[in-house]
Amino acid sequence: MVSKLDVLYEPDAVAIGLMLYEAKRCPRCGLRLPCNVDYYGPNRARRTGMQSECRRCCSQRSVERFLAKRAL
Numbered sequence: 001m002v003s004k005l006d007v008l009y010e011p012d013a014v015a016i017g018l019m020l021y022e023a024k025r026c027p028r029c030g031l032r033l034p035c036n037v038d039y040y041g042p043n044r045a046r047r048t049g050m051q052s053e054c055r056r057c058c059s060q061r062s063v064e065r066f067l068a069k070r071a072l
């Protein structure tokens with residue numbers, strides 16, 4: 001099954017997004033992605049109001065955290 005995130009990360013979708021928004025590089029996966037809420041989730045704790053890592057990395061991180069907890 002193709003999720004909404006997979007569609008957003010298609011090179012064509014990213015290219016279109018980069019025409020409309022500034023690029024922001026995710027430090028975790030290194031991808032240049034459009035700086036908008038589709039790619040970077042909100043984070044009120046940060047000065048920018050956005051997560052520094054992209055949504056896919058953030059969801060991957062929470063999966064890893066979940067698995068790590070279970071392994072204990």
Ligand SMILES: [Zn+2]
Binds near residue numbers: 027053054
């Ligand atoms: Zn990322």
